[in-house]
Every structure is written in C-alpha cells, then in structure tokens.
Amino acid sequence: MLRLLCCFASYLLVVRILRYRRVNAIRLKFSHDELANMTPWTAQQVVHESFLYDTPTLMLLGTQIALFKVYGISSVASLLLRTGEMTSHTTINKRLADTAILIATSVTNPLLGPGSGIEQPPASCDPRSALAIARINFLHRKYPISNDDFLYNLALFMIEPIRWTARFDWRPHSPLEVEAIFLLWTEVGRRMGIENIWSTYEEMREWTERYETENMVPSDASAQLAWTTIEHFLDRVPNWVPGFRSLIFQLLLTVLDDRTRNAMRLPDPSPIMASFIYSMFKIRAFVVRHLCLPRSKPALWVTLDSDFQVSDGVPRMRAVYRRRSGPWYFPEPKGMALKIQTLFIRLGIIDAEKAPGKRWRSGGYRLEEVGPIKFEKEGHDIVMREAEKIQGSTITGPWGPVQTS
Numbered sequence: 001m002l003r004l005l006c007c008f009a010s011y012l013l014v015v016r017i018l019r020y021r022r023v024n025a026i027r028l029k030f031s032h033d034e035l036a037n038m039t040p041w042t043a044q045q046v047v048h049e050s051f052l053y054d055t056p057t058l059m060l061l062g063t064q065i066a067l068f069k070v071y072g073i074s075s076v077a078s079l080l081l082r083t084g085e086m087t088s089h090t091t092i093n094k095r096l097a098d099t100a101i102l103i104a105t106s107v108t109n110p111l112l113g114p115g116s117g118i119e120q121p122p123a124s125c126d127p128r129s130a131l132a133i134a135r136i137n138f139l140h141r142k143y144p145i146s147n148d149d150f151l152y153n154l155a156l157f158m159i160e161p162i163r164w165t166a167r168f169d170w171r172p173h174s175p176l177e178v179e180a181i182f183l184l185w186t187e188v189g190r191r192m193g194i195e196n197i198w199s200t201y202e203e204m205r206e207w208t209e210r211y212e213t214e215n216m217v218p219s220d221a222s223a224q225l226a227w228t229t230i231e232h233f234l235d236r237v238p239n240w241v242p243g244f245r246s247l248i249f250q251l252l253l254t255v256l257d258d259r260t261r262n263a264m265r266l267p268d269p270s271p272i273m274a275s276f277i278y279s280m281f282k283i284r285a286f287v288v289r290h291l292c293l294p295r296s297k298p299a300l301w302v303t304l305d306s307d308f309q310v311s312d313g314v315p316r317m318r319a320v321y322r323r324r325s326g327p328w329y330f331p332e333p334k335g336m337a338l339k340i341q342t343l344f345i346r347l348g349i350i351d352a353e354k355a356p357g358k359r360w361r362s363g364g365y366r367l368e369e370v371g372p373i374k375f376e377k378e379g380h381d382i383v384m385r386e387a388e389k390i391q392g393s394t395i396t397g398p399w400g401p402v403q404t405s
Helices: 002-019 023-028 033-037 040-054 056-072 074-083 087-108 128-140 147-168 175-191 201-215 220-235 245-253 258-263 271-291 335-347 378-392
Strands: 309-311 312-314
Touching: 002 271, 023 040, 033 335, 040 056, 040 087, 040 147, 040 175, 056 074, 056 147, 056 220, 056 258, 074 147, 074 201, 074 220, 087 175, 087 220, 128 309, 128 378, 147 175, 147 201, 147 271, 175 201, 245 271, 309 378
Parallel strands: none
Antiparallel strands: 309 312
16 A cells, blocks of 8 residues: 555656646747747747647637637627528538638648748748638638727637636646747737737737727627527537536536627526536646646647648648548548448448548648638639748748649
8 A cells, every 4th residue: 555655646746747847848948038039930839838738628728719709799790690601510610620720720830931030941841831821811801801800809819728728727828928829829910911919918908808898799690600609519519418418508608708698699607507617627627737647749730740641633631630510621431440430320320421521521621722612712822822922932842832734
C-alpha cells in the first residue's frame, strides 16, 4: 500500500511539473525583445502552445460559441438566412465544415508575409493560411456585410475562447497569451480588409460591449436562425441514451449569456441543469490539472504538414474529423475499415446516406474551392492572386494554381 501511495504521489508530482511546462517555456523560447515587441508571427507561436496543446477543448468551445453568438445580431442573421446556406441539415453542415476549415487554416498554418514579422518568406513556404484568408475574402465580397459586423465577429473569436478558458479550463491564459491572441486575430482581420481595428484588447472589449448593447436585441431572424441551428445540432446527437438530447439542449442554453438568449428568443436553462453542467466543467478542469499528463501531440482541425491525397490528378486535403450528419471531405474507408463501416450500416449504427462518398466530396478539398457549392468553381484565380499578395511570394507546388490540360 505504501509503495502504491508513493507511486501515486510521484505521478501527481510529474503531472504538476509537466502541466505548466509549455506556458513556462514561452519566455525561454523567445527573447525578451521578441516578446516585448511581439509580431503576429511570434504571437502565432505563443498562441499555438495553448490552442494546440494546453487548452484546445475550451478554446474550441469558445470559438464555436462565437460562431453561434453572432446569430444574435439581426443584420447578420438576416443575411445568413437570405443566402439559403442555413436552411437545411445538408447546407448547414457544409457551411460548418467549410467555416471550420477556413478559420483553423488561417490561424494554425504559418502566418507569413507583409505585416507578419516574416516579411519575405521563401517561395517554398506553406501558403495555406494566405489561401484560406483570400478565400474567406472572396466569399464575403458576395454579400453586403458592414464593417462593424466584421469587427464584432472578429472580437468574438478572441473574447469567447479567452473567457471560457478562464472560467472552466485547468488554467487561464496568461497576460502574454492574451496579448498574443489579440495580435494574431487583429492581423487576420487586417488581411481581411477590416477597418478601424482596435489598438488594445481592452479597447476591443469596451467596443464589443457597446456594440452588443446597441445591436443584440430580439429579432425574428435571430430566433429563426438559432432554432434551425440548434435543431441541426440535436439531430447529430445519438438518441441511444434517454434524455441525452435534452442534456445537450440544456448545455447549449447554458453556454449562452442572458443577452444572447434574449436576442434569439431562447428559454433560460434549467437552474438545476445549469448548475450540473458548470460543475462538470469544474470537475473536468480539476481532473485535467491534477491527474492528466499534458498532450504530446497537437489537437488539430486541419493538418499542419503537407499530407495530401491526389484526386482526379489534383492534390487535395482531407478532413481531420468526420461529422455525424455529413462527412464532408472525409476519405472513403478501405480494407478492414470499409468492412466495419458496412457492418455498422447493416446494424443501423451508421446511416448509409451519411457514410463518406462522392456527394460529401470524399476526394478532399482545395482551399480556393471551399464554400457554398454554387461558388465551388468560382474565383480560383482571384483567390490565388490575393493569396500571393498576402503571402508576399509566388505560390507554387501542390497548393499553387492547378494545371489543367
């Protein structure tokens, strides 16, 4: 028994030492001048320590809340409804998959070029962040989006991950990490052509509060879009466990603040369920902090290496995660994996319509094609030229212009 207690105590000590290794190593990894005069390139390296290793789960939750919370702005909700891309499970899932790919690629793949701190990257460097931002810009230009709505969405991508990590993860972001998150996202905003971007994180928070006070008010558009999206999420939840969908619905209500729920005309969460959900977050934070060894591999939503598959003679990237309601860009299984999928379909565990296939673009994606199906074949040359301007170099190799015969 004594030996067992000693082993357990030793394990707890190892967890304690390793848990803070990455955040403590930031100041050793970079010089004082690099941190005092942080560039977006340096900021990205700092952010990756928490976003990919230390606190990916709550930062991802915060990002998802940000994407949903913007529906509480009537002008945004009305525009999204008019696009027709948020009216069915298939189009919603496509938009969610494309949004995740473009956002994750923008901030996790190398941020290079003018304004980044790496002004003249080599021609062979990874261009995918520039391509993703250029594609975002091309798609956004299709619609009349106000600069303030752009600013608000940009602000939420900073505020919500930081807020949720501080409240419910095993550690909050350090002031240095908060500054890095601000620098990284404001550089992305600059590359998107957003104007009047704030100078400091506090200035951004104050602006966001004023914007919400004036613009986040109850509206039919916000309510319609919110309920449509919630129904989509609940449809993805397995119904094997009684009451599980009700729990997920209460979770969705709990993670939204009062102002947002009011704007979307959503009910308040059950006080008992909200208390239970908050307690689960706290218990998870305690377990992760004291009992779990830190990640040794990054939590990725897109690949950081150049792993690609060739489909119809064109290099394409694969989705990292398969979505239950539609596996966009997920490769079709082969060998034993295909046999297991076939068995699961026969048993009714997997819906045959939601198995990877051509309709879900199983061949993969190229960044200049991502977006609504009606725009898949549009703007490739425009995106490539803008990406080269953002990158500050010619884009060649697998992510360069597709050679057609």
